[in-house]
Amino acid sequence: MAVAEPESTARRRAPRVDAIRNREAIIEVAAEVLAEQGTAVDVREIARRSGVGMGTLYRHFPKKEDLVHTVLNQDFSRWAESARQAAIEAEDPWAALTDFYQQALTGYARHRAIMENFALTWSVPDLDGLQKLRLVIERLCARADAAGLLRPGVTTDDLLLLLVSLGHAVQVTDECRPRLWARLLHVSLDGLRADHREPLPADRPRRKPRSRG
Secondary structure (H helix, E strand, O other): OOOOOOHHHHHHHHHHHHHHHHHHHHHHHHHHHHHHHOOOOOHHHHHHHHOOOHHHHHHHOOOHHHHHHHHHHHHHHHHHHHHHHHHHHOOOHHHHHHHHHHHHHHHHHOOHHHHHHHHHHHOOOOOHHHHHHHHHHHHHHHHHHHOOOEOOOOOHHHHHHHHHHHHHHHHHHOOOOOOHHHHHHHHHHHHOEOOOOOOOOOOOOOOOOOOOO
16 A cells, blocks of 8 residues: 655655756746847846746856856757767768758857857867767768868868858858858868868967966
8 A cells, every 4th residue: 555645745846846847947948038139138038938036047047157058058969969960861971061061050040149159169168069069070070081072181170160160150241141151161161172182281379478487
């Protein structure tokens, strides 16, 4: 015979279920609002559209930056997984590379918060999702190189920085010249083809200044 759960235990568990639901609702709405309006959005709108009070929102995310970071991590991860699946399904390595950039930049153009923050991830790569994206690019680079389709000397960093650069082009042209980035992508990918044999300039990282003392 089942033993009835003490009422006090049930009361303690109920708020935990509600808290999980509230957190999920906040993140879901925040993802929509950040995509629409960018990081300048007022968190009060996120709370209102989530159906929670400001106190509840701040219990889960004490600072706005915490919420933005959570959403961007989630969306970068989804972005990377979608790109990975597309790369797996593409039989031709060059088509896989091209489709990756097309899909990534199309999604980028629809997400204002990613548009605002993606360029920063080159110098401050603290998003887990970005690391997953790097792994996808690394595999695409290795696959195209193994097939003899990629220009000699092209690295994963080259392809990732190209994505950041084209993302910036999306940001500065999207409102006045939508999809101008597609032309730049075509030009850029053409420069990555193996029939371009000229040596690439050497990568010379900036030296750190010597400490005095």
